[in-house]
Amino acid sequence: MGATKAVDVEDVNTDATEESQIDVVALGIVTAAILLFVATGSEIGPVIVRSLMERGPGPDNFILNAFLLNIAIIIFGWSRYRQLCDEIKLRKKAEREARRLAETDPLTGYRNRRSFNSGVAAMLAANNDEDRAVLLMMVDLDNFKQINDFNGHKIGDLLLQECARRITASLPGHALVGRIGGDEFAVALAFDRSHADQLDTITQTLVERMRQPIRAEALSLEVTASIGLARSDVGGFDDTPTDVRALLERADIAMYHAKRSGRDSYHWFAAPMADEMRFRAELENGIRQGVSRQEFVPFYEQQIDLQTGKLIGFEMLARWDSPKFGIVCPDLFIPIAEEIGAIADLSESVIAQALEDAKGWDPALTLSVNISPLQLRDPWFAQKLIKLLLEARFPPHRLEIEITESCLHENVGQVRSLITSLKNQGIKVSLDDFGTGYSSLAQLRSIPFDRIKIDRSFVSSLADNKESAAIVNSIALLGRGLELPVTAEGIENAAVLEQLLQYGDITGQGYFYGRPQPAREIGEWLNGVELVANRKFLESELPRIMQERDAAVSAVTENDAMPPADPALKPAKSA
Template sequence: MDESPQGLEEDEGGKMKLPAERDVVALGIIVAALIMFVGHAGAVLPGTIRVMLGTGDGPANYMVSAFLLNAALVIFGWRRYNELMKEMRERRESEEEARELAFTDPLTGSLNRRSMVPEVDRLVKQVCQPGARDCAVAFIMLDLDHFKQINDLNGHRAGDTMLITMARRVRAVLPDDARLARLGGDEFACVLCYDPNNPAVIDRIASAIISAGRQPFEVAGGELAISLSVGIACSTALPDPCDNPAEEMLHMADMAMYHAKKSGRNRYDWFEPKMERELRLRADLENGILAGIARGEFVPFYEQQVDVETGELTGFEMLARWQSPRLGLVTPDRFIPVAEELGVIAELSESVISQALRDARDWDPRLTLAVNISPVQMRDPWFAQRLLKFLAEARFPAERLEIEITEMCLNENIGLVRSMVTSLKNQGVKISLDDFGVGYATLAQLRALPFDRIKIDRQFIGRLSRAEDTANVISTIASIGQGMNLPVTAEGIETESLRDSLRRIGTFKGQGYFYGKPETAEQVRNRLKSEARLAADTAANDTPASDIVAARAADPAA
């Protein structure tokens, strides 16, 4: 399909030809009019002069008419010519403006992705020519870290100001022959040639870009700061042959930039082939998690919680596991961070909690169930209502449920956390502060929220047998718990010596591999059944003998 504007054609150079540039007929008419004008003037003017001098007759009337008509035709042609020239200039200006809009970013004045791609292709083709000097093409991609928060908190005008300023700063540290483009959103790209034997040049440029971007921005009478994540790709890493070098380099730089973000942001990384493998694994993991939630592949496992002094089983902590048909049994440290980034952690967690409540309903009523709550769920003002709904649907007593929240939640929105905790406490749910000692929880926060228990992080328990000062820390936490009437749970008890050390320090509930690895719902049920600790067993044991005799009399088959 012809995509040229109506009435225009393209010449060999790709420029538009206007009708005035190719209207030979109109030009011929004007030239003929001029010739006829000169001819008629030669016939009319001598007679006119003779009449004026009184020496003879004037020109014939038809000659005068023809002469005047030619004069009018010449004037009309000249005016039309000027109008066409003006139209040509205006159309050329419109064409240049349209070309500029098509190939540049209107906000920052940089190139855009559409124009950057052929520029990179041209440079790569240039350095790959036989006899070309020792040169390679570097593609530098940069992304503003947490830019969405700038827009959300300060408005899009502040974000636009930051993008304009960032483009100006980056342009200032680039060499004169480098090209800068805004690929879209808060992503920019730079392309330049360099000596592949001296990659330190690109390192210095990347460091300068990061330093320049880190400087505060003046926005709306205040200052904002932001960091950059930068990825670098080199033309020497392109596959040979490569049909689309620009797109391939953009892909490699994007992977390097993503790696920089994953490694802590505010840094740059060169592309390495292993990054692509990691990215593909990550993509497979993301797809697997999304499909696994839909297929119900995430299930609860249960870790025993016991009284450290007596060894009596007191309950279980629910731990999510992913039974992937391709990856096998996957632990939470692999899938929970990914699920949080995908925004599906709430859906995943709630489905597993709902199943755990149904499983634990049939246990001994004296056994408790502890579940971990993600910080993402604690930011949801409706989570408490949904959890209470799950309890009602499973017919699980609220006083047997214990939710564990981390210290991180206390520093995000203490007002929302207090409201949620209070709502759950009013229904009988118990609240534990998880991983105590590794975050920023204070005694004031412990007093501000109605906690029922604190849990010592496994990091402290693991060092208990190796560092004497760790015993003092654990003893202090135990004293805080005793003083505030908060029972203490110790996580990560892996050996008998750790258990004995805790016994010497104080009174604890404990959990860890020393007491057994996490088990499936079926394994837990079988073990509790063997110990007569299912709800049905305890109900039978608690039934008075007179009731049993009466029941047998009413039903001899019983």
């Protein structure tokens, strides 16, 4: 099996016809010279023979010179004819090579977008009947950009070439393949409608082959593919005819649906997907316009010292105050902003607003902000952040930057350099979402973090899940061992708080202390309260909880044994 890359039969036939015509003309000239040679030769030949035999006078000088000139013309004409043929072949070869380069992708040998579209148009015209139809497949590599950015273009090219070989090996020989984008391929395949079930088998085989690790210069690379499928015999979301453009659009919509559904899979086009794409386009356009209009605003979530109940700061959480969609949570717009390249401007705008808000708080309160992994790839990010601090005249020691564990997995060296630059200015840096499995103890020792934050997925299920309790307890012990403060995210009820109080000095945040609020409401609330949250709960329950914890520690000391990961202390009913 192997896909067709580029077909130039028609062009080759045209070139051959042109060469034949030129050959006939050149050969005709030589033939005419030969005929003239024969004519003059028949006239002058007998005269020369008689002259040599001394039976008559020699040939006329004019005729002799014409005869000799004719011989020279034949020799020169034949030589020129051969040269002309060679020149024509070289020129035609160069033209075919130029045409090939103009119509194919030099890296993979596949057709480029223009050539692929013309090939699909011809395929549609040849398979437009009741028995035959055309499948169009869009294949997009899921994490190619990340691999290309961190390993260089050479490795990226090797990866694309291997992916192209796998695509070719997965398709029938009559399939047409094109590379229409950096990491995007398109496949056109004519099929018998009575055997349409084979299309799923072909596509599933391709998905499985693409996910196999790829070796490139001693590196083991993992890449998957999201594939969208569309058929020429199945209508779209409107009454437009099924042409190349319509097929490409439908397959592209299905491909993006596969990406949003988890990647490493394929999906057939369905009409409702078009509505999703239109909604997505509206979001993208709204995000681009919203950044310049400052529609993205900061909300603030309280951060509490769990042992004392004292408010120590706020984490800034971005919200989109859209005139069309209302208040939009970051889970929806952050991934889109990252994909369309708007995340840096969006983040800087919201951080600038947050710095101005936090200037009016009690000087003891800190401000924490999340940073996108894409921003950490910017070598000038530290300088941009320091510029925002200077413009707002905000003390650097009150600002804490939160980065996720996935950033360490992507580029440890660059993150370490960035953190060092920030800390040299007095800015604190915390490791967010700790426990999701990317970082190692060696990285925690080598990178100067100021805090680790336990992922909310462990904290929210702490009270009724022993595994989560064991993980949280282990992270708390790790923090004490590394002398790093620990913050628990996702405290949503008193049961979770009671459990956390048993693990020592931990700060926390979550809906138990209130949902994130905009700057205006936070400012009014701070003017009317003490910096202590849930005072009633602390006054009634904290002494008992601490007494039970101290008793458990004393019992462990007397027995010279380690306490279990999940202490067998039944939490009392909260006030």
